Amino acid sequence: MDPLSDVISFLELRSYRVGGFEAGGDWSIRFGPYEAIKCYAVTSGACWLAVEGDGEPAFLQQGDCFLLPHGRPFRIASDLALQPDDWQRHFLGAGEGTLVKLNDSRGVTVLGGHFQLAGPQAKMLLGILPPVVRLQSETDRETLRWAFDRMRQELTDLKPGSILIAQQVACMIFVQALRLYLNETKGVGWLFALSDKNVGAAIAAMHREPARHWTVAELALEVGMSRSGFAARFGELVGEGPIEYLTRWRMLLAERSLSRGEPVGAVARSLGYESESGFSTAYKRVMGSTPRHHARMPAVAIGG
Secondary structure (H helix, E strand, O other): OOHHHHHHHHOOOEEEEEEEEEEOOOOEEEEOOOOOEEEEEEEEOEEEEEEOOOOOOEEEEOOOEEEEOOOOOEEEEOOOOOOOEEOHHHHOOOOOOOEEEEOOOOOEEEEEEEEEEEOHHHHHHHOOOOOOEEEOOHHHHHHHHHHHHHHHHHHHOOOOOHHHHHHHHHHHHHHHHHHHHHHHOOOOOHHHHOOOHHHHHHHHHHHHOOOOOOOHHHHHHHOOOOHHHHHHHHHHHHOOOHHHHHHHHHHHHHHHHHHOOOOHHHHHHHOOOOOHHHHHHHHHHHHOOOHHHHHOOOOOEEOO
């Protein structure tokens, strides 16, 4: 499995709500803070999006997609000068898969879903994303068009299994949106590093064999680079050294195993540690608590 799939699977991404709205005339809606991750697209018409703390509002046209990963308040409107309605006036109590009607006409349609990531380490994925990810190029529109067309079909012509299909399509859209953002944006962090041929290959190797006693020299050889060149490139793109990254990934895997009730010693051995004490020291340094302390903690979900 590739590293992006690895991390998303590790965080147990699931779509827990799909739907959207159709609007005509003059309208403006404000959404307060929330814990969910939201991913939506304008599938017909055009509207404005303003996210708190994100600078200038964006004018979204048919085919544009936006991802809201941090739960900041936002407004979406035909005209941002209008006094906004609170979202609850229109959406509170709307059933799963509902297309809420704002006014009588249908000038604008917005479709998408809300997502949940399991575990307190969701910040590994979300922490490096901006308050809003906008995908507005013609290439982005073309790539996502089929998926949103399929979602709209399922939500407007409800048949047995339509909601489940729409939820699965929404998850695909979320992953595709991340992939498009990755391909178009330069930044520091493991997500951006995946687009680099050599560093991405090294991260894939570590994910493929997390228990292996990797050294920087071995990783450099794996991707055909000199040790010094590889170490510098990895640090530049990821923001930490390869062994630090490997240790952090191991501890995230350990956290998941401990949450499932696996013994500390077995978890340590599965990740290449010869002694439980050495594993415990590394775990506490990275995670801030001992493995036995974490094993007693209940599982946590991010999203809602």
